[in-house]
Amino acid sequence: MKWSEISIHTTNEAVEPISNILHEAGASGVVIEDPEELSKEREQVFGEIYQLNPDDYPEEGVIVKAYLPVTSFLGETVDEIKEAINSLVTFNIDIGHNKVTISEVNEEEWATAWKKYYHPVKISEKFTIVPTWETYEKVSSDELIIELDPGMAFGTGTHPTTVMCIQALERTVKAGESVIDVGTGSGVLSIAAALLGAKDVRAFDLDEVAVNSAKLNIELNKVHDVVEVSQNNLLNDVKGTVDVIVANILSEIILLFVEDAFNLVKPGGYFITSGIIQPKKQEVKSALLEAGFEIFETLTMEDWVSFIAKRP
Structure with missing residues (x-):
């Protein structure tokens, strides 16, 4: 099966509702690329620090990625996702650049791409x-x-x-x-x-x-x-x-x-x-x-x- 990666360039404020929209559209999980992770000061009490690659993050804003199966309905699904994200402004949610891009990935890439972001x-x-x-x-x-x-x-x-x-x-x-x-x-x-x-x-x-x-x-x-x-x-x-x-x-x-x-x-x-x-x-x-x-x-x-x- 082929998979399509949908990437939304948005704001931290919009991450949760956009993640929910992607989930409802059939995405199994999301990847969040927030440049603040590169410079964030973390308390020593909680969390583990990992070496992060700046190339994985946008210069500003936040990128939310998800993976959807490539079907004959993919175009309609993407249109519905875009419409749902645009509607967030009615709730006074800043959606930022709101740039949506689509790219195709193979099954192996889809299955492992997001795991590198997720550790104990x-x-x-x-x-x-x-x-x-x-x-x-x-x-x-x-x-x-x-x-x-x-x-x-x-x-x-x-x-x-x-x-x-x-x-x-x-x-x-x-x-x-x-x-x-x-x-x-x-x-x-x-x-x-x-x-x-x-x-x-x-x-x-x-x-x-x-x-x-x-x-x-x-x-x-x-x-x-x-x-x-x-x-x-x-x-x-x-x-x-x-x-x-x-x-x-x-x-x-x-x-x-x-x-x-x-x-x-x-x-x-x-x-x-x-x-x-x-x-x-x-x-x-x-x-x-x-x-x-x-x-x-x-x-x-x-x-x-x-x-x-x-x-x-």
């Missing part, structure tokens, strides 16, 4: 994200390992919005508690909650492909007895109360269900939100406060913001 990375005090094809031994006895195969879903679990969510889960989830993961995607946040000791995790996503991908990752990490994944639109028709709700999605989507989250979180419980760009910070914060939440903690990483909101 320690993202928090407890968690290390490990690709399924790499061997990794724990550094300490209390280290928690999440195995992911980006070929199953978009994202590698190391984007700042995901990292902040996992760090927030570490601060809030206690053994025996219940958690809801809204817009679960790869299922990484649900896996983290289960490994932290949650006894009951419900993971929701509107995209059926994402639901199936999350199920695969949850099976891979052996937490299927704790995590239940199902197709659902945000928190619509969800019953019962939980200790923690976590959502790593666009700010505009978060604003749609803040009140629902308040009603479902137990008094003293938490609502973790991420995927928030700096210009949307105050709008999301105001919505949380208006719904009745208190801002327990605000996390920031690069241009992204995450709130840990607490129901009094």
Whole structure:
């Protein structure tokens, strides 16, 4: 089978929604080429440093790449991807150059091209994200390992919005508690909650492909007895109360269900939100406060913001 590489020159702000668009179009995974990786100062506590080749990165902006099978419908698929990306401006998302290029690759190149970007990375005090094809031994006895195969879903679990969510889960989830993961995607946040000791995790996503991908990752990490994944639109028709709700999605989507989250979180419980760009910070914060939440903690990483909101 022949494969086509689609490359989008965009902005860091647009990486998450474009990755989602590519996933929904049939891409198995994405590669993100961000020149900030070349000069970023990393804390010594988290992460491994690898020699990066400047030739792999654009001079400015971010390049998002994905691989699609070459079929008679490829042209239509690419047109739909372009249209979906253009529509992001209606959400006030800066899509930058928005230059889309297509090139053909053979099967071997497609199967391995993106793996060079993905290595074990320690993202928090407890968690290390490990690709399924790499061997990794724990550094300490209390280290928690999440195995992911980006070929199953978009994202590698190391984007700042995901990292902040996992760090927030570490601060809030206690053994025996219940958690809801809204817009679960790869299922990484649900896996983290289960490994932290949650006894009951419900993971929701509107995209059926994402639901199936999350199920695969949850099976891979052996937490299927704790995590239940199902197709659902945000928190619509969800019953019962939980200790923690976590959502790593666009700010505009978060604003749609803040009140629902308040009603479902137990008094003293938490609502973790991420995927928030700096210009949307105050709008999301105001919505949380208006719904009745208190801002327990605000996390920031690069241009992204995450709130840990607490129901009094």
